[in-house]
Amino acid sequence: MKLWFEKGAWASKQGIKSAGRMSPESVKSIVVIRHAAIGDMMVLRPFLIQTRSFFPNATITLSIVNTYSYGAPVDLVDRIHVVDKKIEGKKTSFFSRLKQIRELEEHDILFDMADTASSAMVSFFAKAVLKIGFPYRRFKNFLFFDVSVLRSDLVPEMEILLHMLHILGAPKEAKIDYGYKVSEKKESRIIYFMGASVPSKQWPKESFSVLIRKMAQAYPEHEHILLEGIGANEKVDDTVSVLADLPNVSKLSALPLEEMIAYLGSSQTVVCNDTGIRNMAIAAETATVGIFFSTVPYRYLPNPQIHTAVFNSDGSIPSVDNVFEALQSVVNRL
Template sequence: MKLWYEKGAWATRKARERAAAMSPESVRSIAVIRHAAIGDMMVLRPFLIQAREFFPNAKITLSIVNNYAYGAPEDLVDRVHVVHKKKEGKKTTYGERLGDIKALGEHDIVFDMADTSLSGIICMMTKARLKIGFPYRKFKNSLFYDIAVLRSDLVPEVETLLHMLYILGAPKKQVLEYGYPSYETDRERPYIVYFTTASLGWKCWSQDRFAELIARSADAYPDVEHVVLEGIRDYEKVDGLMESLRAYPAVRKLDPMPLEELMPFLGKARMVVSGDTGIRNMAIAAGTPTVGIFFFTVPYRYLPIDRRHHAVFNAEGDEPQVEEVMHCINGCLA
C-alpha cells in the first residue's frame, strides 16, 4: 500500500516501508481504539463499514472502556475488547488494567481513535505493523504512532476518521453509510422529536427557550405530533417543561427508550431538534433530518456535509434566539 499524502499528514520512513510490503488483502487483523460516548460511537460507524470493505480478509477488534460501552457498534466488528476502569463500583488497579490491555493481542494495524492517555498506553503496549492516530498535539506522533493524520475542529470528525483509511488508499465515498436500515418517515402520524438537554449543563439551551420553540412549532405545524424525549439522568427530566406546554395537546412526553427501540423511533421522525448531544448523532446515523443548537461547542466537528442537517449558531457564540431556530425548522420542513 502506498501512503497517499504529500504534506497533510505525518509518517515515519519505516511506516512507508511496512505499508509498501502490505496490501489491503494481506491485512488479517485490525484493532480500533475508541473511548467515547454514544454520539462519538455513531461517528465511528462509517469507518468500520469502509474498513470491512477495504480490508476484506481482516478481523476487526473494537477496543473500548467499560464506562463508555453503551452504543458501541458491536454489530460491525468481530470482537469487542474492554479495558475496565471500574469493577463493582471500585477503580481497577494498574495491574488489572495492564492485564486488560495485554488481552488486546497483536494486530496488523491499530487505529487509535481516542487520543487519550489510556489509548496512548494501549498503542505503546500493543504489537502492530502499523499504528495510526489523529492526535491534536504533534509531539504524540513519534511517541505513539507510525502514521498520523491531521485533526481539526473545523472538519467533521466522521471525515477525519475516514482519513485514516484514505491515507492507505481507500476510495472516498460520496455518501456516508452507518449500517442502519432505511427507515421510512411515519406519514400517518408524523412527528418531530425534541431532546432538550445534553451531557453537560453548559451545553444545554435554556428550558424557557425550548418551551417557547416547541409552543411556536406546535402552532405552526398542528398536524404534526411534537414529542419531547426525556433523558435518563435526573437533570434531563422534562416535567417542568411539559407543565408549561399543557395547553398544547399535540405535545407529549416520551420516557427514555432502550437503544434497539430508540433508533427506529428516531429514524421514522420527520425531524430531530436538539443541542450538541448523542441523540442528534443517532438521528444523523438513522438518516433523519436534524436541527442542532450550538453556542459553546464547535458545530463543524459534528455537522456532516449533508443538506438534511443544520446547525444553528452565531458568530459571537451567544445562545441562538428562538426565532433563529424556528426559521431553520421552517426551512427544513418547507
C-alpha cells in the same frame, strides 16, 4: 500499501516501510480504539463498514471502555475488547488496565480513534505492526504512532476517521453508510431533546419550552415529542407540565438503542443540543437542527442539505427566534 499524502499527514520512516510491506488482502487483524460515548460510536460506524470492505480478510476488534459501552457497534466487528475504567464506582488501577490491554494479541494495524489518556495507553502497550492515529498534539506522533492524519474542528470527524483509510489507498465512497435500515416513510413528528453530556452544552429549558409552544401552534398537525434521557439533567416532566394545554405535545421515555434508532429514523426532524441523540438521528438519516454555543458546530455537520447548525458568530446562546426560523425552514422543506 503506499501512503497517499504529501503534506496533509505524518508518517515515520518505519511506518512507510511497514505499510509498504502490506496489501489490503494481506492484513489479517485490525484493532480499533474508540474510548468514547454514544455519539462518537455513531460517527465510527461508516469507518468500520468501509474497513470491512477494504480489508476483506481481516478480523476487526473494537476496544472500548466499560463506562461508555452503550451504542458500541458490536454488529460491525468480530470482537469487543473492554478496558475497565471504573468498577462499582471506583477507578481501576493502572496495572489492572495494563493487564487487560495485554490480553490483546498482536495486530497488523491499530487505529486510535479517541486520543484520550486511556486510548493512548492501549496504543502504547498494544502490539501492532502499523499504528495510526489523529492526535491534536504533534508530539504524540513520535510516542504512539507510525502514521497520523491531521485533525481539525472544521471538518466533520466522521470524514477525518475515513482519512485514516484514504491515506492507505481506500476509495472515497460517494455515499456514507451507517449500516442501519433507513425508514422510507417519515411521520409528521418533531422530536425535541433537551439534554447534553454536560450542562455547558444545554440550551436553556425555558427557551425549549417557548420554542415547542411556538412550533406546536404553527404546526398543529405534527406530533411534538419531548424525548427524555436517562440522566438527571435529561428529565422533561417539568417542561411537559408547562405545555400541558397543547394536545399535540407529549413525552417519550428513553428507548433501547435499536428501538431508538428506528423511532428517530421514522421521525421528520430532531431538535437538540450537541449530543449523542443528534448523531443517532444523523445515522438514521433524519434531518436535525443542532443548537451550538459552547462547541464547534462543524465537527458534526456532515450534510448541510438536511442538517442545520444554529449558532452565533460571537458564540452567544442562540435566541428562540433563531432556532424557530431554522426549524421552520427545515420542516417546510421536507
